[in-house]
Every structure is written in structure tokens, then in C-alpha cells.
Amino acid sequence: MNVLFLCTGNSCRSILAEATFNALAPAGMRAMSAGSQPAGYVHPRSLALLAREGIATEGVHSKSWNGLPHTPDLVVTVCASAAGETCPVYLGKVSRTHWGVADPARATGSDAEIDAAFEHAYRVLRARIEAFLALPGELARRDPVAFQSEVDRIGTLLP
Template sequence: MSDNPFTVLVLCTGNSARSILGEALFNHLGAGEVRAFSAGSKPKGVPHPGALRLLERRGIDTTAFRSKSWDEFTGTDAPAIDLAITVCGNAAGEACPVFLGSPLKAHWGLPDPADVTGTDAQVDAAFEETWRLLEMRVRAFLAIDRAAMDKAALQSALAEIGAMEGAA
């Protein structure tokens, strides 16, 4: 793990589905170069069972995942955030918390798999699709040579990633 990993905060309203998957993907694929967290403006209190089932199928330990408020990331003892990403339309339109420093901001809106009702198989299929779309975005982000870009160029690249397939 890098001594100073790039930190990402994945935000959504409920912090139970998309943001949890985003946190998992960044930490899983970032190989220590990225450290991700997730939070919500109105956390549900627990991750969605569909998100936990998907992470377990992927071999990712789910014990550390919890639904939490973005307020945890605004205090002086909170980790510095380099990039805040909203993954749902609700959080993108809300007033974002003030983070110490000036993190980059991006919106990678995706349909909410937690809105899908039906059998576990139908719900799981929605979570798998969200995982696929988020994984595509995270891999695109990890392929960026951040050191070679100024803040404006990086902000532009983040917007392009947000407009990829499945954008909501």
C-alpha cells in the first residue's frame, strides 16, 4: 500500500447500495494506491442485502461495510478526501458537506439497484449490472495518469467517466 494513497469518498443518499459497491471496487481494484470510503446524506443504517450478497460472491469480506453519514468525513479528525463522487441523482443535487481541503468532485450517477423488487435472483441481477457499470468507471479512473494532469484536466476526465454507459 502506498504511504499516501489517493482518497475517494463515494456518496449517495442512503449509503446502502451503489456507494457501498463503489467503496468496495475502489479498494479492491486500487491495490493500495487508492483508499475509498462511502457515506450518505441520509444513511439507511445497514447495507442492502443485495449489495452484501454481491460482495460475498466476489470474495470481498463484508464485515467492515456499514451505512454511515457523510458527516463522519467533515471533522478535523476525518481522513483528507481527494475526490468525492456522487453515484445517485439525489446526492448530486443536495448540498454537499464541506470537506477540509478542496477535493475534486464528480457525478457518476447510476440507477439504484435497491429500487428493484422481485426475487433474490432479480435483485441480484440489478446489483450485478450496477457492479459492472461501476467497475468500468473505476477501471477508467485507475487508468488515468493523475500525476500528468492539472486539476482542470482531471476534472474533465472525471466528467467523461461519469457519462459512460448507464449514466443516470
């Protein structure tokens, strides 16, 4: 299964999700990330957080949703609509779900407060990824309606 984590800038949340998913997923499952308007860089705090968590970041970069290396089986948008962002819409006949997370790149305050925003985004995404990876392996193929219901439910989970 190929999962695409999609956001506008592809510099923070979708990068955190891609790297975390790939670190936790079993063989045969892979994540990609992309953006509708890629920032062209990965936020340094995202890279620092992933390094602290022991998650590899080699090859992770901000990229467009055009020319993905694989066709996704599931598209997960991670834009937080509460932050007033325009979430990209992936066109195609694939399962889609929304796992909104506030954008830590927009956090203000002290370094500790900004780091806490990145940590929170990471913890939310990791909890959701772990819940996704705990789903029965053949659920998407065996019962697409139940699969869709579960991935939508996972988008409401908080750590």
C-alpha cells in the same frame, strides 16, 4: 488519494463502489463511502454480490458524511437523478464528479430481476472505477483541468 463515494442512504451503490475500489486500488489510494441520510444498514444483496465477486466487506457499514476518517481528494456522487433522488452536496474545496447509477434497492420484480439490477449497478461502477484507476497517477496534481475532464467522462461509461 482518498475518494469518497457519496449517496443518500449509503446502503447499496456507494457501498459497492467503496468495497470494489478498495479491492482494486493500488497502495496509496483509498475509498470511503457515506450518505447524507444513512440507512443504518448495508443492503444484504450488496453484501451477497460483493461476496460472490470475492471482494472483502469486513468493516463496511452505512455511515454519515459527518466525521469522515480522511479528507477526500475527490467526491463521487452515485445517486441516479433519473430516479428522482436528492443527491447530497458535499461542501468543501475538493474535486467533485457525478457517476449516476440507478438505485438497485428500488428494483421490483422477481428475485432474478432484482439481482440483475444489483449486478448492473455493480458492473457500471466497476467499469468506471477501473477506468479511473487507469488514469495517469499524477494527473490530478499535474493537470487538474484534464483530471476533472477525465473523471467527468468516466461518469458516462457503461460496461
